[in-house]
Amino acid sequence: MNESINLKWLDKMAFEGEVNGFKIMLDASADVGGTEQGPRPKPMMMVALAGCTAMDVISILNKMRVEVDHFNVNVEGELTEEHPKQFIAMHITYEFKGKELPMDKLEKAVQLSQDKYCGVSATYRKVMKLTHEIKIL
Amino acid sequence: MNESINLKWLDKMAFEGEVNGFKIMLDASADVGGTEQGPRPKPMMMVALAGCTAMDVISILNKMRVEVDHFNVNVEGELTEEHPKQFIAMHITYEFKGKELPMDKLEKAVQLSQDKYCGVSATYRKVMKLTHEIKIL
Numbered sequence: 001m002n003e004s005i006n007l008k009w010l011d012k013m014a015f016e017g018e019v020n021g022f023k024i025m026l027d028a029s030a031d032v033g034g035t036e037q038g039p040r041p042k043p044m045m046m047v048a049l050a051g052c053t054a055m056d057v058i059s060i061l062n063k064m065r066v067e068v069d070h071f072n073v074n075v076e077g078e079l080t081e082e083h084p085k086q087f088i089a090m091h092i093t094y095e096f097k098g099k100e101l102p103m104d105k106l107e108k109a110v111q112l113s114q115d116k117y118c119g120v121s122a123t124y125r126k127v128m129k130l131t132h133e134i135k136i137l
Numbered sequence: 138m139n140e141s142i143n144l145k146w147l148d149k150m151a152f153e154g155e156v157n158g159f160k161i162m163l164d165a166s167a168d169v170g171g172t173e174q175g176p177r178p179k180p181m182m183m184v185a186l187a188g189c190t191a192m193d194v195i196s197i198l199n200k201m202r203v204e205v206d207h208f209n210v211n212v213e214g215e216l217t218e219e220h221p222k223q224f225i226a227m228h229i230t231y232e233f234k235g236k237e238l239p240m241d242k243l244e245k246a247v248q249l250s251q252d253k254y255c256g257v258s259a260t261y262r263k264v265m266k267l268t269h270e271i272k273i274l
């Protein structure tokens with residue numbers, strides 16, 4: 001095993017995670033006994049996806065010498081109604097701002113991440129509907 | 138879609154996420170152009186898993202009136218060598234400390250989470266080897 005994280009129980013539903021030497025709080029919402037000290041665990045699956053593909057894309061665009069002023073990755077997810085509640089779909093929106101951005105290169109960078117580099121996308125695609133779009137703002 | 142997160146590019150490989158109203162930093166390691174301002178994206182998949190099952194277990198033990206003094210969830214993961222690098226296995230270690238802890242109830246709580254409640258476990262189990270163990274310290 002080549003990766004590891006740790007999660008320490010603090011109190012009620014609050015946990016302190018340690019990831020690559022950084023601390024992260026997780027907590028449940030008040031209606032299920034939490035004290036709102038941190039985000040819920042499940043959306044972290046979407047954070048993993050967004051981060052993985054966002055880093056690919058910014059790094060590929062950098063190699064292509066495409067300069068962007070703003071770059072934002074939004075992920076929406078759909079959970080099942082029944083337990084165990086799990087994601088059945090995620091949609092990634094890549095938003096760019098910049099001067100005369102070349103849409104073909106943005107598309108190429110996103111496609112390379114989705115097809116070749118992003119391991120989180122590769123994993124999720126096997127078990128849910130994974131879609132994406134690109135917006136130039 | 139009923140869940141969403143956002144990730145905003147800051148500089149180089151640094152991103153600021155927003156999850157349930159909380160901010161989370163993500164960054165790459167220095168050897169791939171990052172500035173080490175936050176954890177890597179991929180281990181967030183393990184954080185999602187640990188948090189999901191940890192909250193189930195502590196909540197079930199609470200209903201069973203089992204009092205634990207310390208509770209810790211460790212997740213180890215194995216990535217493929219080839220791109221796209223993805224998890225092929227994860228191992229969860231549930232660690233408990235407390236006075237005369239009933240192993241059968243700890244096992245029951247963990248099993249309920251793994252079989253019935255934890256949607257992250259249910260998702261990952263479809264695409265990787267997912268194992269666990271319980272330790273009383």
